[in-house]
Amino acid sequence: MKLQPKALLFDLNGTMIDDMQFHTKAWHQILNEDLGATLSYEEVKGHMYGKNSEVLARIFGKEHFPEDRVTEISFEKERRYQKAYFEHLKLINGLDDVLERAHQHGIKMAVGSAAIPFNIDFVLDNLNIRQYFGAVVSADDVTESKPDPETFVKAAQLLGIDPADCVVLEDAPKGVEAARNAGMQCVVLTTTHEKDEFSAYDNILCFITDYTDPKVKELF
């Protein structure tokens, strides 16, 4: 299955670091205790895609909070997430080798995430891996986040690589959908979702639990 992609586009949360339960917990607390929602943990987990503003709009309706309140809630959620997750912060097994090997092979790399820069910086700078990425596309860089293709299309454009030559790494069904909408194939990390949650998608190359899986070596 040698694909020889020219670029790897990495989703961040759940794909580079195994942190989605920390996002779900922080959201669950804020939504129910601070904002008066009555959502189960599983219901909140189902909302874990897209920008923070999009999460709030899906749950409360589009105009429910003024823009500055959305920003305030968003930062408060990320502060709580960072505080809880910081002591666990590490790359998913084998990703350090993949980043280095891709770099040696001249494969370009980007981050395409629904997270705000505050969280992307938290990961790239604390783990000292910013130098590997030719482009970073955050929530603030797109009008619509995943499953809209904008995040990955923009990342490919910034790297100067055709979408067909990009492989996306994702952990979320809505992220795989975004890649499909962008005309890109995916490698799926099963950190957060079960295999059968991806049955609607035909752009999946393989499923892996972490980057030590030999299937990753076969990619390039």
Ligand SMILES: O=P(O)(O)OC[C@H]1O[C@@H](O)[C@H](O)[C@@H](O)[C@@H]1O
């Ligand atoms: O696109 P990524 O990197 O998987 O990030 C998704 C998550 O990013 C978090 O910052 C948001 O609070 C979540 O709502 C969202 O699900």
